[in-house]
Amino acid sequence: MYLIRRLWRRLTSMRTAIVLLFLLALAAVPGSLLPQRPLNPSKVDAYIAGHGAWGRFLDRIGAYDVFGSFWFSAIYLLLFASLIGCLIPRIAVYARALRAKPIKAPRHLDRLAENATLSTALAPADAARRAAADLRPRWRTAVREEAGATTVSAEKGYSREAGNLIFHISLLAALILVAIGKLYSYQGSIVSVEGTSFCNRPISYDTFHSGRLVDTGRLANFCIDDLNSFTASYRADGSPQQFRADVTYSTGVNGPAKRDTITVNHPLRTEGDRVYLISHGYAPTVTVTRPGQAPITDTEAFLGEDQNFTSEGAFSFPGADDKLGSDLGLSGVFAPTAQITAGVVTSVAPTVKDPVLALLAYTGTLNPTGQPQSVYSLNAAAISSGKLKQVAAKNLALGQTMTLPDGTTVRFDGYKQWASLQVSHDPTQVYLLIAAVLMVAGLLGSLAVRRRRLWLRITPGSDQQGTGRSLVAVGGLARSDTGNFSAEFAAVVERLAAALDSTGGPPEVAAASPEPLGAGRD
Amino acid sequence: MAINTGLASLSEGLWTAATGTYMLAVVAYTGEYAFGRNGRIAGTAAAVKHVVNAGATVKQPALVGAGAPIDPPPAPAGPYGAGIVTKRDSDAGRRWGRIAVLLTVLGALLHLACVAIRGIAVDRVPWGNMYEFTLVVGLVATLAWLITLNRMPQLRYLGLFVMMPVLVVMFLAGTLYTKASKLVPALQSYWLAIHVSSVAVAEGILLTSAALTAMYLVRIRFEKGNLRRLTTLGARLPSAASLDKAAYRTVAFAFPIYTAGVIFGAIWAEAAWGRYWGWDPKETWAFIAWVIYAMYLHARATAGWRGRQAAFINLLGFGAMTFNFFVVNIVISGLHSYAGLN
Numbered sequence: 001m002y003l004i005r006r007l008w009r010r011l012t013s014m015r016t017a018i019v020l021l022f023l024l025a026l027a028a029v030p031g032s033l034l035p036q037r038p039l040n041p042s043k044v045d046a047y048i049a050g051h052g053a054w055g056r057f058l059d060r061i062g063a064y065d066v067f068g069s070f071w072f073s074a075i076y077l078l079l080f081a082s083l084i085g086c087l088i089p090r091i092a093v094y095a096r097a098l099r100a101k102p103i104k105a106p107r108h109l110d111r112l113a114e115n116a117t118l119s120t121a122l123a124p125a126d127a128a129r130r131a132a133a134d135l136r137p138r139w140r141t142a143v144r145e146e147a148g149a150t151t152v153s154a155e156k157g158y159s160r161e162a163g164n165l166i167f168h169i170s171l172l173a174a175l176i177l178v179a180i181g182k183l184y185s186y187q188g189s190i191v192s193v194e195g196t197s198f199c200n201r202p203i204s205y206d207t208f209h210s211g212r213l214v215d216t217g218r219l220a221n222f223c224i225d226d227l228n229s230f231t232a233s234y235r236a237d238g239s240p241q242q243f244r245a246d247v248t249y250s251t252g253v254n255g256p257a258k259r260d261t262i263t264v265n266h267p268l269r270t271e272g273d274r275v276y277l278i279s280h281g282y283a284p285t286v287t288v289t290r291p292g293q294a295p296i297t298d299t300e301a302f303l304g305e306d307q308n309f310t311s312e313g314a315f316s317f318p319g320a321d322d323k324l325g326s327d328l329g330l331s332g333v334f335a336p337t338a339q340i341t342a343g344v345v346t347s348v349a350p351t352v353k354d355p356v357l358a359l360l361a362y363t364g365t366l367n368p369t370g371q372p373q374s375v376y377s378l379n380a381a382a383i384s385s386g387k388l389k390q391v392a393a394k395n396l397a398l399g400q401t402m403t404l405p406d407g408t409t410v411r412f413d414g415y416k417q418w419a420s421l422q423v424s425h426d427p428t429q430v431y432l433l434i435a436a437v438l439m440v441a442g443l444l445g446s447l448a449v450r451r452r453r454l455w456l457r458i459t460p461g462s463d464q465q466g467t468g469r470s471l472v473a474v475g476g477l478a479r480s481d482t483g484n485f486s487a488e489f490a491a492v493v494e495r496l497a498a499a500l501d502s503t504g505g506p507p508e509v510a511a512a513s514p515e516p517l518g519a520g521r522d
Numbered sequence: 523m524a525i526n527t528g529l530a531s532l533s534e535g536l537w538t539a540a541t542g543t544y545m546l547a548v549v550a551y552t553g554e555y556a557f558g559r560n561g562r563i564a565g566t567a568a569a570v571k572h573v574v575n576a577g578a579t580v581k582q583p584a585l586v587g588a589g590a591p592i593d594p595p596p597a598p599a600g601p602y603g604a605g606i607v608t609k610r611d612s613d614a615g616r617r618w619g620r621i622a623v624l625l626t627v628l629g630a631l632l633h634l635a636c637v638a639i640r641g642i643a644v645d646r647v648p649w650g651n652m653y654e655f656t657l658v659v660g661l662v663a664t665l666a667w668l669i670t671l672n673r674m675p676q677l678r679y680l681g682l683f684v685m686m687p688v689l690v691v692m693f694l695a696g697t698l699y700t701k702a703s704k705l706v707p708a709l710q711s712y713w714l715a716i717h718v719s720s721v722a723v724a725e726g727i728l729l730t731s732a733a734l735t736a737m738y739l740v741r742i743r744f745e746k747g748n749l750r751r752l753t754t755l756g757a758r759l760p761s762a763a764s765l766d767k768a769a770y771r772t773v774a775f776a777f778p779i780y781t782a783g784v785i786f787g788a789i790w791a792e793a794a795w796g797r798y799w800g801w802d803p804k805e806t807w808a809f810i811a812w813v814i815y816a817m818y819l820h821a822r823a824t825a826g827w828r829g830r831q832a833a834f835i836n837l838l839g840f841g842a843m844t845f846n847f848f849v850v851n852i853v854i855s856g857l858h859s860y861a862g863l864n
């Protein structure tokens with residue numbers, strides 16, 4: 001029990017907090033220097049492959065997912081515990097301090113770093129009352145009688161600690177909200193060609209991730225009924241100016257169709273979800289006519305490989321079920337504004353001026369193993385093993401046709417654009433924003449407010465000149481960030497002198513502090 | 523709106539003019555530092571302060587009249603202060619100092635014009651790439667220094683140590699130069715103005731804090747009686763206690779701004795990238811720098827961690843921030859690829 005208490009004391013000490021903060025900063029470093037699986041899994045694989053045993057070791061200790069690793073979580077949780085452990089007693093102390101009176105005047109005010117003496121014609125009790133009244137708007141005061149003197153204790157700057165507590169509590173709240181958000185958030189992304197639609201269901205998406213407590217059967221109920229158009233506009237110098245997706249969407253079971261435009265910084269927000277425009281590209285259309293069969297038209301999204309959208313992709317046309325090895329595959333390069341050098345097609349502008357679709361036609365078996373495979377390329381293993389054989393190749397301009405040895409024709413009909421859309425849901429975002437705002441507000445209070453204490457001890461008829469005036473000893477203490485406390489103190493003393501002066505001649509201000517009062521006020 | 527190439531090249535000329543003026547200012551600050559005697563008596567900051575205040579009111583009418591934003595607050599010149607003023611004012615260093623401040627003000631005006639005209643030329647906020655952002659950070663640092671001077675004229679002789687880093691920043695901006703251009707769609711958001719400006723302001727102030735901290739580290743070695751070559755520089759510096767205090771107050775001022783800047787970034791990321799935080803390298807390093815500065819504030823409030831330890835933490839925080847700007851932008855680069863260098 002004793003040990004536990006000691007450990008707890010240790011954990012919640014400020015020193016531990018500093019060390020834990022340092023560890024947190026340190027632990028985050030590899031997260032930026034090593035490739036991270038959540039951001040870029042293929043880079044991680046390449047890194048592991050390139051670094052042998054070292055690469056595999058890093059994988060074992062979770063260095064490719066630093067922010068999900070056990071050691072990052074451990075530091076985070078310890079800090080969390082430390083924060084709670086130090087906040088609870090501080091809240092209690094603060095609550096008591098709020099109710100308590102400012103503490104008694106120390107015996108020797110002249111031993112404080114800031115002190116001064118004044119004299120007044122008022123009797124001690126009156127002077128104390130008047131001084132307290134003068135201070136009260138900004139200071140919390142208490143007047144006490146002691147043997148042979150009246151004292152005033154004053155304190156201000158309580159909101160510093162309040163700000164500090166608000167900051168730490170909001171920070172705690174923010175951390176909790178982030179964790180809850182992880183459990184209840186989901187994200188799906190989909191490549192959507194102009195004219196197509198999808199609904200917000202896990203099966204609609206190309207990739208879908210959800211937190212552990214998401215009910216995937218009951219996602220927000222909405223559909224993107226039509227990607228009406230995607231528009232990319234460019235400036236004269238070729239730099240992109242705007243990307244926009246015009247969509248028609250509807251919510252609920254029978255909601256009316258609504259239209260919206262999604263641009264890079266403006267997602268569509270509906271039903272608590274957000275639909276983002278992530279990237280875009282071209283989707284060429286071909287019509288394949290096999291001898292003696294009806295023509296088939298297909299549009300496939302091609303992935304842009306450079307700034308000018310030289311794009312790569314593939315079309316798959318399975319053959320008849322009963323005829324093994326009768327599949328047709330087209331592997332292609334699309335260039336919106338083509339330049340052909342030595343038969344190789346590249347694009348020289350991102351906009352469409354002179355589109356060319358370069359096709360390699362293969363026949364055979366598209367997917368010999370039956371495993372899931374990329375829709376952007378043909379199966380490389382099938383090609384290298386000879387299951388897919390190249391039978392023709394041609395660069396097609398718009399409307400041109402290539403004819404395969406078996407008489408099949410492939411016509412380049414045109415193109416559409418595609419937009420990759422991402423649907424995100426995180427119910428905690430708004431609360432997190434509130435916590436963040438409170439954090440900044442708390443910080444401002446905590447760092448801008450200064451804590452000050454001030455005491456007056458007023459003794460009757462005891463000033464040095466024997467005039468019978470009361471002697472007022474003033475002492476001040478800076479409890480945080482001394483700043484320019486000397487000047488602040490001088491200003492307060494001057495105000496007090498004026499307040500205590502109303503019945504008699506000019507107050508005599510005798511400075512006991514080393515610098516002349518009234519000087520250096522700024 | 524197209525880019526106004528005439529204004530863009532005017533802005534580039536102003537960069538040259540501002541950098542040249544800063545260079546002259548650094549020369550003049552060096553002159554003050556070399557010929558002035560301020561530093562020797564700066565041990566008791568309070569005493570010097572009254573002297574300088576009084577001196578400034580009495581003896582600097584020309585400067586104040588010229589509209590320079592550095593009129594020191596009028597302070598009653600006590601007999602004690604005034605006596606020393608006349609003696610000190612004959613100092614050659616004082617003249618150098620005044621010239622230096624004039625040049626700093628002039629340089630800052632040229633710098634401000636350079637940034638503003640760049641903004642007009644490209645018809646957007648002038649901090650859309652690393653070149654522009656660096657210029658803004660340098661401008662903030664210079665303005666922070668002028669404001670500090672206005673409040674604490676007695677620190678003037680330290681101008682060398684502030685304007686030297688600013689000059690380095692100006693040259694860095696030169697090496698990062700990017701042709702005036704419009705923004706890619708990802709940066710077309712009012713959050714660019716809010717997020718980047720708050721971070722730039724915070725970084726400019728934290729740059730000042732790091733400079734003060736470096737001086738502090740030299741000074742405490744000197745105060746401990748270490749008189750090796752570098753440390754003897756400390757003879758002219760203000761007391762360790764006042765440097766430490768100034769370094770703390772600058773961080774205390776900048777930290778909430780930096781915090782807000784990071785939060786603005788998160789709000790923008792939510793609108794642009796679909797998540798408020800994704801541990802992109804830029805975000806990761808912003809987090810690291812933030813945590814280190816929080817550590818600094820804690821260290822300052824903890825017995826046994828004040829002083830040198832806290833000072834090193836401050837420098838570490840600045841290191842993380844600088845790393846985030848240069849290395850992350852140029853070498854690592856993630857989603858925040860606004861460097862404009864490729």
Ligand code: HEM
Pocket residue numbers: 012013014015017021079082083084086087164168171443446447480813816819820823
């Ligand atoms: C997630 C971790 C934490 C962060 C980011 C953080 C951040 C901060 C910041 C920015 C301040 C500056 C405000 C000020 O100076 O008044 C501060 C102050 C303070 N923190 Fe923390 N804190 C954390 C954890 C803790 C823990 C675990 C403790 C207790 C052991 C603690 C105790 C304090 C105290 C006592 C102050 C007041 C210092 C002063 O008077 O200047 N903090 N904290």
